[in-house]
Amino acid sequence: MDKFYFESIDETMCYKLDYHLDNAKANGLEKIKLVEAVPEKDPHFVWCTHESDVVDRSDCRKADCELYEPNKSGRGTCIHRGKLYGHGEEVEFNVA
Numbered sequence: 780m781d782k783f784y785f786e787s788i789d790e791t792m793c794y795k796l797d798y799h800l801d802n803a804k805a806n807g808l809e810k811i812k813l814v815e816a817v818p819e820k821d822p823h824f825v826w827c828t829h830e831s832d833v834v835d836r837s838d839c840r841k842a843d844c845e846l847y848e849p850n851k852s853g854r855g856t857c858i859h860r861g862k863l864y865g866h867g868e869e870v871e872f873n874v875a
Contacts (some may be wrong), residue, residue, distance in 0.1 A: 783816035786864060790814075793830065793864050796872070803874040812875060815867030826861035833863065 783793040793816035803811045827834045829846050839860055841847045848858045 783864060784813035784870070785816055785864075786812055786813065788866055788869075800872065800874055803872075808874050811869055812869055812871050814869050816864035817867040819863045819865045821863055824863060826863050827859050828861040829859040 781795050784796055784799055785791075785793045788800065788820060788873070796813075799811060799813055807866055811837075821836075822831050825836050825839050826832075827839065837846060839857060841849075841857070844857070846857075850856055850858055
């Protein structure tokens with residue numbers, strides 16, 4: 780399973796480590812500090828990848844969302860329903 784990281788504690792979007800390392804290389808940095816993204820299970824909210832925002836789980840249904848797209852089997856959970864991540868520990872990486 781891929782690990783994700785936030786650029787800082789103030790960020791709401793997390794990305795894979797390679798994304799952050801590529802940006803750091805492009806900016807000529809030798810070290811970067813990132814915040815681990817910790818998966819969260821919330822019975823009330825989900826992450827909508829289409830909206831790039833947290834939405835109420837009850838609104839994330841075919842009948843209630845015009846952005847709903849079925850998974851590859853043609854039914855079930857929307858392809859835009861992502862995972863929620865919270866902020867974990869700060870970690871430092873060497874940019875090679």
